[in-house]
Amino acid sequence: MDRYLSRKRARSPPTPTCSDEDSTDMKLARLASLFPDMALDALMEILLSSGGCVGTATTTIQAQASLYPPKKRSTAGATPAIQTSLNAHMRISHPQDQKRSLLTRKGKTLHLYAPEDIAAHTPCTIIHNFLPAAQANALLLELLDESKHFSRYRFQLFDRTVQSPHSASIYVATPEQHRQHTAEYTYGGTYRATVRQTTPHLRAVSGTVQQTVNAEIQHRIRTVYPGGRKLKYQSPKEWMPNAAFVNCYDGPTEAVGYHSDELTYLGPRAVIGSLSLGVEREFRVRKIIPTDDDDDAAAAAAAAAEDPEAPGDTSEGQISAHTAADKTSTPTKAPIPSELNNNISRKSPTTSSPAAAAAAATAGARANARGQISIHLPHNSLLVMHAEMQEEWKHAIVPAQTISPHPLAGNRRINVTYRWYRDSLHPRYTPRCRCGAPTILRCVQRRRETRGRYMWMCYAGYAPGKKGCSFFQWADFNEDGEPLWDKTAVPDDAPWLENFVEGQDQLEAGVRGHVGNEKDNTSI
Ligand SMILES: O=C(O)CCC(=O)C(=O)O
Ligand SMILES: [Fe+2]
DSSP, rough: OOGGGSSSGGOOOOOOOOOOTTTTHHHHHHHHSSTTOOOSHHHHHHHHTTTTOOOHHHHHHHHHHHHOOOOTOOOOTEEEEEEGGGGTOOOOOOOOGGGGGSSSSOOEEEOOSSHHHHHHSEEEEEESSSOOOHHHHHHHHHHHHHHHOOOOOOOEEEEEEEOOOSSSEEESSHHHHHHHHTTTTTEEEOOOOOEEEEHHHHHHHHHHHHHHHHHHHHHHHTTGGGOOOOTTTTTOOOOOOOEEEEEEEEEOOOOEEEEOOOOTOOOOOOOOOEEEEESSSEEEEOOOOTTTTTTTTTHHHHSSSSOOOOOTHHHHHHHHTTTOOOOOOOSSSOOTTTTTTTBBBBBOOTTOHHHHHHHHHHTTTTTTTOOOEEEEEEEEEEEOOOOOOHHEEEEEOOOOOOOEEEOBTTTTEEEEEEOOOOHHHHHHHBBTTTTOOOOOOEEOOSSGGGGEEEEEEEEEGGGGOOOOOOOOOEOOOHHHHSSSSSSSGGGOOOOOOOOOOHHHHHHHHOSSGGGGGGGOOOOO
């Protein structure tokens, strides 16, 4: 219920309407995005007891939450909805000062707007009015048209298939990359349904994004990282985007829950350039609290609550049972993919409503023990998620109570996340598990003994219609985040992924035989 605790959000709760046009899964996904801290099975029960009406279910859950208010709940003194810069109100120490994380408090949302505040208190930097206005509008129109072809990601949760509460597609530079992305690269344990070839404006903008992100990385290293040096495992090479995820959020309830991005092909300490177009939405970040962090009373108290991300029920809990030498040990059960679950709880489906609702209402307490920071992403803003982001923080686009329609996009927001898939993590190299599926790369985020270690694991079990296995293997990298495995064992004749800019150069030079397909980039 965290998003109701800030002053800005306390007055009018969202009131989704009843719609019989949506499937039960869609309604469940909507509820899950509205109440990301609640267990899926509890949401399902409430939905059923509300006659399948999302609006009634929402009201029921809110009523439950008000019966069990967080202690000392108060709107007085909460974060003001609008501020220009924290600098105007307080003295901020150097960005390296760890105390900056204490700016957020349990259950509170701190809204930051000024780029200097965002750089100092989150793992991100933001550039407003990033592109020339006409170019941003042209890209927006192009991608709104493209969004007709987007799909919702489907994944398996216990015995039901769940859809993401927004739609998306991945864009790559050439037909060869398109082939690789549908047949070789996986996402959350399955091959992608929607891969498209980059469009003219998307391609044109990628060079500007590349330049800016590289400059931001260098600035971050100089001004924030200890000793002015890149982080361990961060790549020293130039950041070269060669894939872009384009997300569409159609209306205020479309969202993505708290997650860290899948590292399988990005590798450790990944940097992502994220361009926002259309309707302004809130991007929230919260720091992952390690399980041993009991110096903070709030965190410790909240840790006692049931938590969908608590140790023992996650990869961290399971993996910690294995020693460092235990290279191919077998966890007792596979964890849920953090990027895919959209914060849907993974408790066993035994809880019941309304007790389940109350229990689930406290379930997010631990995750929320330090509160969260909201970064507002207006049209034509570039957010850089820096190298410390995916391993140490989670992020989300939260449902909005109200949105201001955009003159070109109406209620829609388009987001482009430019990503750099590393050559050394091409699927020809990444481990396959016993069931034959490609594994995915994750980082231990909570458990003290193994925090920061990377692991390969089977995720096939989270793909609809597939059965996974319990494959697990520690992943080792050198200082620059290059995987330490025997490349000579792997055939080396498959083509690499071209960077967007290089891909364009090759297409223009007619290097590839199949550029004839290029004209109709909607049909590949
Ligand atoms: O829409 C956004 O700004 C974030 C999207 C996101 O987190 C993702 O694609 O992984
Ligand atoms: Fe993400």
